[in-house]
Amino acid sequence: MRISELSEQTDVPIATLKYYLREGLLMPGTATGATRADYGQRHVDRVRLIRALIDVGGLSVAGARGVIDALVDDPDPTLDVVGHVHSALPTSEATDDELARADAFVESLGWSTNPCNPGRAALGSALSAVEAAGLTIPDERLRRYAASAREIAEVDLDAALSSRGLAGVLHTVVVGTVMVDPVISALRRLAQEHVAHERLGAG
Amino acid sequence: MRISELSEQTDVPIATLKYYLREGLLMPGTATGATRADYGQRHVDRVRLIRALIDVGGLSVAGARGVIDALVDDPDPTLDVVGHVHSALPTSEATDDELARADAFVESLGWSTNPCNPGRAALGSALSAVEAAGLTIPDERLRRYAASAREIAEVDLDAALSSRGLAGVLHTVVVGTVMVDPVISALRRLAQEHVAHERLGAG
Numbered sequence A, B: 001m002r003i004s005e006l007s008e009q010t011d012v013p014i015a016t017l018k019y020y021l022r023e024g025l026l027m028p029g030t031a032t033g034a035t036r037a038d039y040g041q042r043h044v045d046r047v048r049l050i051r052a053l054i055d056v057g058g059l060s061v062a063g064a065r066g067v068i069d070a071l072v073d074d075p076d077p078t079l080d081v082v083g084h085v086h087s088a089l090p091t092s093e094a095t096d097d098e099l100a101r102a103d104a105f106v107e108s109l110g111w112s113t114n115p116c117n118p119g120r121a122a123l124g125s126a127l128s129a130v131e132a133a134g135l136t137i138p139d140e141r142l143r144r145y146a147a148s149a150r151e152i153a154e155v156d157l158d159a160a161l162s163s164r165g166l167a168g169v170l171h172t173v174v175v176g177t178v179m180v181d182p183v184i185s186a187l188r189r190l191a192q193e194h195v196a197h198e199r200l201g202a203g
Helices: A003-010 A014-021 A041-055 A063-074 A077-088 A098-110 A117-134 A140-159 A165-180 A181-201 B005-012 B014-023 B039-057 B061-072 B079-088 B094-107 B119-132 B137-160 B165-179 B181-200
Strands: none
Touching: A003 A014, A003 A041, A003 A063, A003 B079, A014 A041, A041 A063, A041 A165, A063 A077, A098 A117, A098 A140, A117 B005, A117 B165, A140 A165, A140 A181, A140 B137, A140 B181, A165 A181, A165 B119, A165 B181, A181 B079, A181 B094, A181 B119, A181 B137, A181 B181, B005 B014, B005 B039, B014 B039, B039 B061, B039 B165, B061 B079, B094 B119, B094 B137, B137 B165, B165 B181
């Protein structure tokens, strides 16, 4: 297909596609003339992935290129995909104390995670915010949340591993990581009410 | 204590405390003179609850008063607390189709929830957003997320029921509902990496 059709199929303006080509995010099409090239399904997939990284993941163009470069060079892309995406996602601000607290908790779970995982800073600062609002989460309660988070992560990984190709895996990890949070939060609110009805009688 | 001490203890300006008194969110102190009143621990608790409802829950002053009024009149406050708080929390926008889809899914789980639960609209619109980003969540995957959300809700309810007094229960439900979401999201990112390492080998 021509670049105009790629633009229609992906809903991304031609000028933006040309920018992705110049920046190396999008691979060149097959030249069919001095100023013409032919694009295929893998270009459509790549553009959708770029949009997911930027629009959904909140990555900069440079961040998106970093993820794509790292993964395209990776002989076994599924192996590191989670880590690469995580380390490219925007990170919360956390103090050294908050990071240390998050690390100590994650270590007590025996989880193997990497210092670049933005979940460390996110966990440390989220726990501080909860405490600033006057609530304490005892470690035992946090441990139960962690057990549920782990089950959610198993579902996430099943979904990522069943995706088609590198672009599919990346897409599932990025969109799944960032955009499924609100789904889980909504299910949690519904479940709270159901559990309250179940345990305390009809409201 | 005097209103100036209540202000210091709660970190809320005196003018704001007077506004809460006028609006009926904060119960009057015991009069100790024509223009003086004495405040106690229950005033401190109530002010913290008001701040949690407004700052953390994102409620308007009227919304906060609605929650407090409904619960103060309730002979058995823990029974309806989840529903009252939920129906006062800000709601996502969702189309009729999105609501219908969320309802059908919740019904398929056999959960008993109420039409005012903002999780319905939040679930419907979150699922649409995921799909707009090019990802489909099959029902079987959504069902697994729901099972984990239900376990999280059991932890939430245990925490709410072990809180001290009405203000404590409300505080735990509001802060716990709104501010624990980022904690769970952070744990999910950490767990994703751990599960990926566990299932795919060291990254």
